[in-house]
Amino acid sequence: MLNDFWKGVGGKLSDRWLTALFSPAWLFWLAGLAAWLRGEGWPTVQRLGWLGAAKEWTAGLTGLPVLVQAAAVVGLLLLLTFSGLLLRFFSRPLVRGLEGYWVFTRPRRRLRERLGRRADADIARLRPLAARPADSLDAEALAERGRLALRVRSAPFDPRRRMPTRFGNVLRASEERIRAHYGLDPVVCWPRLWMVLPDATRNEVVASRRSVHLTTQVWVCGVLSSVWSVWTLWALPLSVLVAATAYRGFLLSAARVHTELLESCFDLYRTQLYQSLRWPLPEHPLAEHRAGRRLTTYLSSGSRRPEPLFADPPGPLPPFGPGAPSGGA
Incomplete structure (x- = not known):
């Protein structure tokens, strides 16, 4: 039992380690390495060529003591992992900043x-x-x-x-459409709706949200790569190109996919939210908009009114399959 537990913990930790190690932080450090080669390492490359320079640098590293070599490798892995963890930690405030909450x-x-x-x-x-x-x-x-x-x-x-920002407008427009269609405030209702979503739908939403965060990390790595202009001025226009491509080419598209999924969740599963809260189901679109606004108010600030009356939860669905009763006489 304990062996299985520790194996599971080790697997989860290794997955997180690899996720943090192979993160968009690689883009930042590879850009730094390329900038160093273009700046400080370029005279050696011009003197010996790429192959000769690589042999000289490798000989310099292999000439160090074994403990120093091991410490260098471990330090490099820790640097890459810590950078990835730092990016993941700040991805949410970065998304908020790109939305325009300044x-x-x-x-x-x-x-x-x-x-x-x-x-x-x-x-x-x-x-x-x-x-x-x-x-x-x-x-x-x-x-x-x-x-x-x-x-x-x-x-x-x-x-x-x-x-x-355009990114913030994409997300805000989706929220406004949900309010206009159903009277539900997605900021208030989404945590409750999330609890009644099927697992497959949750996975799709999580994947789309992860895509937004990953593209945001690529954008910030592109912006931060401008610091390598101390070694070569080419780093500045390339960092601007990477950041602009990540924002306009990928982040906006990922945001549109994510908002379409969020709206689809309200389209398909809002009735389950009503039923889970024992709120009466509306009978037509106009009544639904009013009911959605009242439900939002009830969830955000509560209510002491005697109406609406709570509805009984629906009964279990009829069985399906070969053994299910037919509808004929």
């Missing part, structure tokens, strides 16, 4: 106004294209309508609810 109010207001003007311009350009039938548009107009629809969907319609 303490600097003036830059937030300026960026929000700038993105707001761009969103309003996209809405104005989309309206005449959306009003026309699809068969009356050519291929370029259809592609333009699709691009504009995606960009309009990626920002809240209400200017007061917009964020100062």
